[in-house]
Amino acid sequence: MNVYLKRRFFDQIAVMFGREAKKPDAIAPAAQKIHMHKRGNRDFIGEKLHARAHAAPIHKWRNRRWAVLLVANLLFTVSFWLDIQILEGALTASRFVGFHLIDLNAALQVMLAHKHIIVNLVIGTGTVFVLWLLLGGRTFCSWVCPYHLLAEWAEEIHLYLVKKKLVTDQNIDRRLRTLSWIVFAILAAATGYTVFEAISPTGILSRALIYGPGLALLWVLALLVFEVFFSRRAWCRYACPIGLTYGVVGIFSPVRIKYKLDSCFHEGDCRKVCLVPHVLDTVIKGRAVDTEIPIGPDCTRCGLCVDTCPTGSLSFDVKGLSKLL
Amino acid sequence: MSESAPPPPAAKPPPSRERAQQARRRVLRTILLTGGVMGAALSGFLPLVYARTKRLRPPGALDEKDFLSSCIKCGQCVQVCPVQAIKLADLVDGVGVGTPYIDAREQACDFSCDAVQCILACPTGSLVYKKPAFLGVRKGAKLAAAPILKAKEKDPEPTLNLNERIGVARLTRPEACLAIQGKGFKGQVRGASFTGQLRYMEVNRWKPIRVAEHPYDVAECDLCVRECPVKGAISIETVFAPDGTKRKSPVVHEPCVGCGVCEMICPVEPTCIVIDAREVWNT
Numbered sequence: 070m071n072v073y074l075k076r077r078f079f080d081q082i083a084v085m086f087g088r089e090a091k092k093p094d095a096i097a098p099a100a101q102k103i104h105m106h107k108r109g110n111r112d113f114i115g116e117k118l119h120a121r122a123h124a125a126p127i128h129k130w131r132n133r134r135w136a137v138l139l140v141a142n143l144l145f146t147v148s149f150w151l152d153i154q155i156l157e158g159a160l161t162a163s164r165f166v167g168f169h170l171i172d173l174n175a176a177l178q179v180m181l182a183h184k185h186i187i188v189n190l191v192i193g194t195g196t197v198f199v200l201w202l203l204l205g206g207r208t209f210c211s212w213v214c215p216y217h218l219l220a221e222w223a224e225e226i227h228l229y230l231v232k233k234k235l236v237t238d239q240n241i242d243r244r245l246r247t248l249s250w251i252v253f254a255i256l257a258a259a260t261g262y263t264v265f266e267a268i269s270p271t272g273i274l275s276r277a278l279i280y281g282p283g284l285a286l287l288w289v290l291a292l293l294v295f296e297v298f299f300s301r302r303a304w305c306r307y308a309c310p311i312g313l314t315y316g317v318v319g320i321f322s323p324v325r326i327k328y329k330l331d332s333c334f335h336e337g338d339c340r341k342v343c344l345v346p347h348v349l350d351t352v353i354k355g356r357a358v359d360t361e362i363p364i365g366p367d368c369t370r371c372g373l374c375v376d377t378c379p380t381g382s383l384s385f386d387v388k389g390l391s392k393l394l
Numbered sequence: 395m396s397e398s399a400p401p402p403p404a405a406k407p408p409p410s411r412e413r414a415q416q417a418r419r420r421v422l423r424t425i426l427l428t429g430g431v432m433g434a435a436l437s438g439f440l441p442l443v444y445a446r447t448k449r450l451r452p453p454g455a456l457d458e459k460d461f462l463s464s465c466i467k468c469g470q471c472v473q474v475c476p477v478q479a480i481k482l483a484d485l486v487d488g489v490g491v492g493t494p495y496i497d498a499r500e501q502a503c504d505f506s507c508d509a510v511q512c513i514l515a516c517p518t519g520s521l522v523y524k525k526p527a528f529l530g531v532r533k534g535a536k537l538a539a540a541p542i543l544k545a546k547e548k549d550p551e552p553t554l555n556l557n558e559r560i561g562v563a564r565l566t567r568p569e570a571c572l573a574i575q576g577k578g579f580k581g582q583v584r585g586a587s588f589t590g591q592l593r594y595m596e597v598n599r600w601k602p603i604r605v606a607e608h609p610y611d612v613a614e615c616d617l618c619v620r621e622c623p624v625k626g627a628i629s630i631e632t633v634f635a636p637d638g639t640k641r642k643s644p645v646v647h648e649p650c651v652g653c654g655v656c657e658m659i660c661p662v663e664p665t666c667i668v669i670d671a672r673e674v675w676n677t
Contacts, residue, residue, distance in 0.1 A: 148473075157515075158468040158473070159468045159469050160468075161468045162466045163468060164470065169517055172466075176466070179466050182462075182463035183463040183464040185464070185526060185529075187519035187526075189517045189518070189519070190517060239419075239420075239423050241427055242421070249428070253435070257463075261459060261462070262462050263462075263465075263466075264435050264438065264439050266466070266492065267435065267438025267439060267490070268431070268435050272467060272492060280469055280472060283482075283484035283485065300423070303427060307427060308427060308431050
């Protein structure tokens with residue numbers, strides 16, 4: 070990692086905690102050259118229009134992801150209903166063919182509230198930590214969390230209403246998520262009750278899918294209504310502490326989206342579909358600090374940008390693996 | 395020094411009125427969302443603080459406060475229970491969203507799993523065979539001896555691995571109790587539509603069946619004693635009524651763990667015997 074990428078690496082961690090993404094101070098010479106080359110280049114503009122005319126919408130990664138998400142969640146349900154004992158429990162804590170899996174944020178809340186940690190809790194948390202470390206941290210959000218899927222569908226409605234000029238997306242300060250993480254941690258420690266778990270839509274939905282619906286779903290519905298009519302993807306973007314917990318795991322993860330500067334047309338389609346567009350600030354014209362850039366830890370690795378990019382400038386990448394192959 | 399002071403850094407142009415207004419609105423929206431989330435969180439928490447109803451927790455549950463702090467709300471205890479006695483609480487139950495409880499009248503824990511499976515399933519130690527040293531045991535909560543399961547009485551190891559009781563049975567309506575009135579009982583306990591299950595050793599050692607499928611015909615009602623899964627927890631005794639006459643009556647003894655089978659099986663509506671959840675044994 071050169072000095073430019075290193076600076077960006079730490080920058081992106083700050084961005085995850087809520088700082089606004091801003092213009093880089095210094096850009097690598099190789100990237101500067103490409104930026105210069107793209108400026109006012111007529112061939113480049115022609116190429117761009119051509120690519121635009123032939124671009125077909127694809128949903129490869131989205132479909133894969135939805136399939137994984139549905140299978141993962143239904144596996145819980147099926148395990149219980151058919152009593153096949155593959156994946157017992159709910160998303161907060163479960164056993165996969167006997168191995169403990171415990172959601173990191175839920176485990177954290179319990180540890181803070183109970184102030185006592187038993188062996189099973191450590192095993193389950195450790196397993197999940199390693200799992201998501203390998204798989205990309207916030208991959209949990211977009212590939213497993215059932216609320217993410219509902220929110221994606223609500224987002225479609227929201228975007229339709231925006232297009233009809235019936236609603237506008239009201240953005241909110243992203244520092245709120247860090248604040249809510251801290252507040253819920255303090256609440257857990259101070260009250261001795263896992264306050265966040267009572268309102269976590271992830272937990273509520275997971276339990277509803279497995280053990281049957283309850284009134285707690287009204288809270289999930291309220292969140293979705295808020296997102297449809299008021300603020301796009303508000304819960305995942307601005308409030309959910311689970312996302313931040315897994316984001317921190319993702320700092321060290323080898324699975325990420327990689328951005329290639331030379332082929333990018335800087336049209337910004339990727340930023341329009343992204344749940345966390347602040348991680349894609351680097352695709353804005355003149356912002357990329359190097360020719361190849363790993364996208365930051367707050368990225369959920371959902372692959373929507375990969376699907377939407379007409380030039381293949383964004384792709385999944387496993388650090389080290391591409392060198393090996 | 396003739397050198398003049400360095401020129402002040404170019405001040406940022408003051409934000410336009412529109413910008414300032416936008417920023418202000420954003421702050422307001424942020425406060426709104428914060429308030430909403432915190433309000434919702436409190437809505438889950440406050441019913442607990444003001445909780446008046448005590449719910450029966452699964453066997454091995456820590457004391458209520460510790461239970462609430464350690465339960466991760468995954469429902470693994472629900473999944474292993476062979477009679478589906480354990481349910482997860484909803485928003486309005488006031489016992490913590492997603493936490494497990496037992497409604498003994500609907501379906502009691504009859505220990506037909508033989509080994510308190512729910513404790514084994516719990517990943518966070520909310521249900522434990524034995525409490526960790528730093529958690530105190532309330533006086534009277536500890537069982538004098540490991541409870542002997544009637545179903546396993548002839549096994550080499552007849553006891554249940556359970557240290558503390560989850561409640562105590564209490565005869566709340568002696569005036570309606572069939573045993574006290576000297577009456578018998580014939581037919582289906584709780585009617586044909588009752589879905590509660592119980593393990594009947596004489597029917598199937600391993601598979602609980604619906605109570606409705608097991609009609610009774612007893613000359614003097616003793617169902618609470620007959621179906622109690624724990625040895626020596628309840629018996630029919632001869633007692634003296636206030637007017638001096640001799641009567642038969644169910645009497646609860648120290649080995650009662652609070653499983654709730656007596657509450658479920660009582661054929662009188664409403665039940666004459668209930669479990670006082672989280673109650674301790676008072677001599």
